[in-house]
Amino acid sequence: MNKDQLIGQIKSKKSFLCVGLDPVIENIPPHLLKYDNPILEFNKQIIDATHDLCVAYKPNTAFYECLGVQGWSTLTETWKYFPKEIFSIADAKRGDIGNTSNMYAEAFFNTEKSGMSFDSITVAPYMGEDSVVPFLQHKDKWVILLALTSNIGHKDFQLKETATEKLYESVIRTSSNWANSGQLMYVVGATRATEFQNIRKLAPNSFFLVPGVGAQGGSLDEVCEHGLNADCGLLINSSRGIIYASKGTDFAERAREEALKLQQQMESWLIKAKIIV
């Protein structure tokens, strides 16, 4: 999916919501356990209930890998179930030497080889340019590079002062030479909303994938206030707040209600920023 198509979808759905599909068998409604694949059924019902309110789905690969071969199959089947217009994010946080990143790109971007072709993948920047570029060689596919993450551990290295800037600033500045904002996004945690103004200056045209709203304590309003640009430029993720809104038979309805609340907040912000009328 290219940037224009993504922006078009944001405008037509009046939303920049990304729903994180991170299902844990212990947390899904007990009545689904009768299905052959309860997690796949859970994902499908969440998708059915929310797809008109969100623009992206983001399964985190860890939640599938921990179930072994069956989990990897569930990830593939979940990807297949995404509606055509959805921007799909493999939240995989990969990155390796060039030769190996090529293989990861095949894994997540090449249906013929792996059975899946996401629009984008999250990548860790530590190994530098040649670990990122192989993903960018796939047309209309995106890298979402970890810049400033939402977890407490972001303090260990990402805020490290170098001679001229913090490490995460260096990640954004350096990587801007690897691709333009039509293929490169950044992960910027909602829990660091005060840094958003600065980050928006560093990458004025880029989309940011923003985790950390909800369970992790970030504020949607603060993120919008400092992070929106003329194209919207934000994909705000919510996982647990939506998918675990209820453990009852009404879980999908309740997930929709939570998604709707966020969509409505986002619509207000899109109007306020004159991105839609």
Place this chain on the structure above:
Amino acid sequence: MNKDQLIGQIKSKKSFLCVGLDPVIENIPPHLLKYDNPILEFNKQIIDATHDLCVAYKPNTAFYECLGVQGWSTLTETWKYFPKEIFSIADAKRGDIGNTSNMYAEAFFNTEKSGMSFDSITVAPYMGEDSVVPFLQHKDKWVILLALTSNIGHKDFQLKETATEKLYESVIRTSSNWANSGQLMYVVGATRATEFQNIRKLAPNSFFLVPGVGAQGGSLDEVCEHGLNADCGLLINSSRGIIYASKGTDFAERAREEALKLQQQMESWLIKAKIIV
């Protein structure tokens, strides 16, 4: 596997060789294509031919994920085929917020849940302490943290000067508070042999997993000269140089010959360093 067991294996096999199992269907001998699962058969024959000469096997997950569900199954079956005494390394370069790293730990350390239980996993440090600690909560399991990698991209961030040190030095120094050398190793590329003296000072008791000997141009002798400690403290990886020594029906024999050359070089070094007699 604990550190004493690993050192015991090094001494009895007179080797600190790690064989990287990164098979690509286009590169494996054509006569194996008649098997139901040629890659699994390839791995099994490489293991049969080399297991007495090496102490560790390191499949890189990218090479399995790129084949989808079937690939993940091959990874699992390969793990099952490892001899009991082998130190197994999931070269996965994972790392995510704590909650999610927990799931990755289940994926690679919990046979009951995922069908696999490697001894160790490579982890990217960018997300800091809470992304690493969940792996360390599994007894006798190891994190092998990326410090100074062997690819050209290591220059982008790992050599970045902070107020007091390079970023990779900060990764080693900071992470030494998270676990001791009984559970935490570092990836240190052979292509940066000149930095080995310095790195050994920073982490005198730690094992280093060293990629980059062979195809990537690193020198085994230089690494040994600067990197060995009283426990050996090195696991030197070779992938392509061993597994693709021949594309003929003699590939396993030829792989053994290449492994043997490295084992003999290592044995000399272990004697020279008085680790074995």
